[in-house]
Amino acid sequence: MTNQRKTIYDVIIGSPEHLSAEEIYLRAKKRYPSLAMGTVYRNLKLMEDAGEILHIRTPDGADRYDKTTSKHDHMECIQCGQFVDLPTHDLLGLIREQTGMEIQSYQINAKGICSECMNKN
């Protein structure tokens, strides 16, 4: 609706990476200098609630935001620091099966070496 929101959204859609709120803020601020951090967070929340983006919560460091909204997991590369998609397949069902517990949702934070860094090495 507002220019701020559109700018923030465009930054996310326009980046192949999984950006943190601050990275989004800095990039959007270049295009819209008066932009405030609070506005970024408020809009990220709105977009998340609207199902337009995915919020990747991390236990250490800043959360990330993903333009791909279909449920999938992520891995943080311990070499380059990027968050990459993890092509997992029905882990929720698997965990439910293994544990027999009433699990509603789950979130994985994996760490490893991304394919790009593997190729470099």
Place this chain on the structure above:
Amino acid sequence: MTNQRKTIYDVIIGSPEHLSAEEIYLRAKKRYPSLAMGTVYRNLKLMEDAGEILHIRTPDGADRYDKTTSKHDHMECIQCGQFVDLPTHDLLGLIREQTGMEIQSYQINAKGICSECMNKN
């Protein structure tokens, strides 16, 4: 070594729950009133590094600490708020198999209803 450290350790060992740093602090402070929060965090880190306790990192809210050190996963009960153990089995191998990626470690934060609450319902 120090009394503070022993007190903190005893609190963790003596509780069936997965306590947060603040809960540990409050309980240990009852037995050792001059205890400071910084000391709790510093000792938790030492114990974690020594492999004496497990550090459960959470993306929302305070981290928890677990006296069971063997690798396992956890679930947060959305009803009572407790963190309970999740008897998963070789998820790391499974995720590696599914994704073919160089995964070094992972951490799951699941949410659901714990057995105790299931029985109450």
Place this chain on the structure above:
DNA sequence: TTCACTGCAAAACGTTTGCAAACAG
């Protein structure tokens, strides 16, 4: 006697929020 550990308080970090002003519909 030495060096690790403590208590304290301040700072760090990422995120949220109250408010009055600005703006979109």
Place this chain on the structure above:
DNA sequence: CTGTTTGCAAACGTTTTGCAGTGAA
């Protein structure tokens, strides 16, 4: 015109840290 959204700055919850003093070995 009305109600949502903004910018600002202050506050939040959790964790870390600098420092001078304390205490365990």
